Amino acid sequence: MEALVQASQDALSLLFSGDKELWEIVGISFQVSLLALIIAIPPALLLAFALAYGQFVGRRFLIALFSTMLSVPTVVIGLTLYVLLSRQGPLGEWRLLFTQTAMMLGQITLAFPMLVSIGHSALQAADRRAWETARTLGASRLRALLTVTYEVRFGLLAAVLASFGRIISEVGASMMLGGNILHHTRNIPTAIALETSKGEFAQGIALGLVLLVMALALNVLLHHFQGKGYVGS
Amino acid sequence: MKLKTLFSALCLVSLSFVQSSAFALEKPKNSVIKMSTTTSTENSGLLKFLLPKFEEKTGYSVQVIAVGSGKALKMGEDGDVDVVLSHAPAAEKEFVEKGFGDKRYPVMYNDFVVLGPEADPAGIKELKSTAESFAKIAETKSPFISRGDDSGTHKKELKIWETAKIKPEGEWYREAGDGMEKVIQMSGELNAYTLADRGTWLAVMNKSPLKILHEGDKELFNPYGIMAVSQKRYPDINHDGAQALIDWMVSEEGQAAIASFKVNDMVLFTPNADKADASAKETPAKVQ
Numbered sequence: 001m002e003a004l005v006q007a008s009q010d011a012l013s014l015l016f017s018g019d020k021e022l023w024e025i026v027g028i029s030f031q032v033s034l035l036a037l038i039i040a041i042p043p044a045l046l047l048a049f050a051l052a053y054g055q056f057v058g059r060r061f062l063i064a065l066f067s068t069m070l071s072v073p074t075v076v077i078g079l080t081l082y083v084l085l086s087r088q089g090p091l092g093e094w095r096l097l098f099t100q101t102a103m104m105l106g107q108i109t110l111a112f113p114m115l116v117s118i119g120h121s122a123l124q125a126a127d128r129r130a131w132e133t134a135r136t137l138g139a140s141r142l143r144a145l146l147t148v149t150y151e152v153r154f155g156l157l158a159a160v161l162a163s164f165g166r167i168i169s170e171v172g173a174s175m176m177l178g179g180n181i182l183h184h185t186r187n188i189p190t191a192i193a194l195e196t197s198k199g200e201f202a203q204g205i206a207l208g209l210v211l212l213v214m215a216l217a218l219n220v221l222l223h224h225f226q227g228k229g230y231v232g233s
Numbered sequence: 234m235k236l237k238t239l240f241s242a243l244c245l246v247s248l249s250f251v252q253s254s255a256f257a258l259e260k261p262k263n264s265v266i267k268m269s270t271t272t273s274t275e276n277s278g279l280l281k282f283l284l285p286k287f288e289e290k291t292g293y294s295v296q297v298i299a300v301g302s303g304k305a306l307k308m309g310e311d312g313d314v315d316v317v318l319s320h321a322p323a324a325e326k327e328f329v330e331k332g333f334g335d336k337r338y339p340v341m342y343n344d345f346v347v348l349g350p351e352a353d354p355a356g357i358k359e360l361k362s363t364a365e366s367f368a369k370i371a372e373t374k375s376p377f378i379s380r381g382d383d384s385g386t387h388k389k390e391l392k393i394w395e396t397a398k399i400k401p402e403g404e405w406y407r408e409a410g411d412g413m414e415k416v417i418q419m420s421g422e423l424n425a426y427t428l429a430d431r432g433t434w435l436a437v438m439n440k441s442p443l444k445i446l447h448e449g450d451k452e453l454f455n456p457y458g459i460m461a462v463s464q465k466r467y468p469d470i471n472h473d474g475a476q477a478l479i480d481w482m483v484s485e486e487g488q489a490a491i492a493s494f495k496v497n498d499m500v501l502f503t504p505n506a507d508k509a510d511a512s513a514k515e516t517p518a519k520v521q
Contacts, residue, residue, distance in 0.1 A: 087312035087467065095469075097313050098267060098298060179298035182281075197415040198276055199440045 003201075010202030011209060021182075022203065026210050029187035032100050033168040036107035041160065044112050048119035049145060053131065063120060069113035077109050078173030085177070098179035103187070106173035111163040118162060122155025123148065154226050161218055169211060266295045266474035269308040270318040271385055272412040274457070275299035277432040277501055282494050287481045293474050301384030301412070309333055309460065312467035316475035320385035320430070320457045334460035338483050341491050341502040342456040345389060346434055347447035348417065349375075349426040357426075363450040364397035371397070374405040376425035378416050381408025385455075390428045393452065417441055430455055432501040439497065456505070459483075482506070 014022055050056075051063055083089050085097045085105075096102045130151050134144035149156065171189035178185030180194060188207045195204040274280050275297055284295045298308065302319040309317040310333045317334065319325060328334050347357065347366055355375040357366035370377050379401070380387035394401050407425070409416045413433040420427040421441045434445070459482055461475035481487045483506035491504040 092312075098296065179296075181296040181298060184296055194276075197412050197418075199414060199418055199437055 007201040007205055011204075011206035014202060014206045015209065019206075022206060024183065025186055025188060025191045025207065028100070028185070029168055029189075032103050032174075032187060033107055033164060036104045036167055037111055037160065037164055039104070040108045040111045040115055040163070044115035045119050045149070045156065048116045048123055049148070051116070051120045052123035052126075053128075053148075063117075066113040066116045066120075070117055073172065074106075074110060074170045075172035075176070078106055078176035081106050081109065081173070082176050097177065098181060098185065100178065100185055102177040103174050103185055106177045107167040107170070110170060110173065111167050114163040114166060115159050118159035119156055122152045122159060125155065126152045157222060157225060161222055164218070165215060168214075263471055263474060264293055266293050266316060266471055266478055267298065267314040268295055268316045268318060268475075268478070269298045269300060269305035269314040271302045271305060271320055272299050272414070273320070273386075273430045273433045274318060276412070276414055277436040278496060279432070279491070279494055279502060283482075283487070283490055286490055287478060287487070291477055291481070293477060295478065301380070301382045301387065303383030303385075303388070306333075309462045312462060312470060314462065315471040316459065316461050316478055318457065318459045320455055321388050322456055322458065324385075324388065325458045325460065328460060332466060333463055335463055337458040337460050338479055339505055339507055340457045340459050340482050341488075341504045341506075342454065343431045343502050344448065344455050345386065345428055345453040346431050346445045347426060348420060348429050348434065348441075348443040349446040350424045351442070351444045353446055354424075355426065358446050360447065361450070363393050363447060363452045366447045367393050368397045368399060370426050371399045371401060371405075374403065376405050376407065376423055377401070378420045378423065378425045378427045379406065379408045380413070380416055380428075381410045382412075384413075386413060386428060386430055389453075389455070393428070396452070417443065435499050435501055436496050457502070 051059060081102065082097065084091045085094065085102055086092055087095075087097070096105070126148055131144050131148050134147045135141075139147065169189055171193050174180075174185070174187055175190045175193065178187070178190065180186050180190040186194075188211055192204045192207050195201070195207075270280070276299065280295075280297055284297070288294055298305075298314065300308070302321040303324065305314075305317050305319050306321065306324055306328050308314045309328065310331075317328070318340070325334075325337050329337050347363065349355070349357070355366075355370045355373040357369050360366045360369065379390055407423075409419055411419075413429055414437055416427055417429055417434065417437055418441070419425070421443050426446070427443075431448075459479050461472055461479055462470055464470055464472040482491075488504035488506055491502050492500065494501060
């Protein structure tokens with residue numbers, strides 16, 4: 001117990017003393033995960049929209065497929081991409097293994113099905129008449145799409161936040177694809193794994209705290225956007 | 234309209250992000266050297282101490298990927314790194330013989346130690362040979378934690394079991410599949426014996442209830458070697474950078490730096506680059 005208290009105290013002082021290495025790790029985490037998310041969102045939401053509004057063969061299969069991909073372990077995605085990106089693999093020419101880009105690819109692969117799946121649920125719940133009305137009133141397809149998107153913005157925001165939570169906290173794929181290189185591909189989860197293995201609990205706890213505070217802030221933000229948070233008018 | 238502008242602005246921002254960081258930053262420049270190595274060199278703090286000196290002098294920047302020696306060599310075989318620093322002499326020899334690396338340069342050594350609970354339930358403290366100690370541990374079925382990750386330490390441990398003519402299996406023998414620090418931690422928690430390299434042990438000994446119960450047998454010698462990945466096999470590898478790092482490691486300056494590295498006031502690694510080896514550069518470094 002004493003050790004835990006001590007480690008937590010050390011963690012707080014590390015955080016507030018502006019330990020350069022620690023904050024650099026936090027920065028890398030956010031840079032990689034935010035970029036991955038920004039890249040994944042447009043195609044994922046377009047696909048979600050197609051799944052909710054389109055009529056084509058294999059639509060139901062695709063929905064089931066993306067739901068299934070939600071439960072694929074991150075290490076399996078990491079391993080698959082590792083094999084593809086390794087020099088011996090088909091994409092070896094790109095020389096991407098052990099770079100931030102490789103980590104981003106892993107996180108995009110993780111975030112994409114989640115965005116599609118939850119995004120699809122949200123869009124599905126929207127009133128189809130919003131789309132039809134917009135179209136009848138002469139809106140272009142893009143404009144109508146944006147209208148519907150605006151209608152279900154809270155559901156979509158939830159999809160984005162959930163995906164962000166998944167990728168910023170995952171350790172398996174980042175460890176394999178990034179290689180946990182200091183100043184380069186060491187992010188919060190891989191650093192926690194490393195520090196724990198070294199018995200340096202203080203830094204692990206400090207980084208864990210950053211993740212927790214961030215999750216809290218995001219959720220408060222979401223609630224703020226959602227307004228009252230209960231059903232009514 | 235408003236939404237549309239917002240959307241296009243977002244697209245622009247994201248694009249410029251991608252441009253600046255994903256591509257400009259990641260483009261393989263030749264100033265970056267990728268080195269795979271064992272956990273012991275990284276986690277003991279040695280590389281953090283050495284590499285800035287090298288980087289400052291040469292302008293290269295070294296990216297370290299710390300895994301077990303087996304995996305480190307595999308990354309070299311696959312051409313995913315430029316240089317490998319490991320401690321698995323037999324595997325390193327094979328690595329060079331198969332043409333994955335040009336040449337193995339000896340860099341430094343330390344030794345392995347057998348750790349265990351202070352009470353020493355297997356009674357190995359007085360034994361002279363490592364194989365005998367291992368036999369005693371097996372005989373008394375005292376818990377033993379193996380790295381189980383194909384690292385240099387793991388290979389060494391398996392070799393000792395072989396010498397002792399024992400096939401370690403049963404409830405008492407546990408394979409962790411994890412790095413050295415973690416295994417020392419586990420052994421401490423479970424009151425078990427384990428084999429560790431002295432470097433890592435010195436770095437974590439203050440946090441561990443374990444004690445050194447056996448050391449000094451010449452079987453426990455633990456040499457480290459460094460190898461550039463073959464340019465013949467992978468023409469676009471950063472071979473010049475790898476060779477520059479090797480040259481520095483085995484140079485007088487690098488060797489002196491290794492000798493001056495201390496944790497808890499104790500020297501962790503003893504430099505042993507063979508001077509004749511270092512100067513005889515018949516390696517295809519300059520051929521290209």
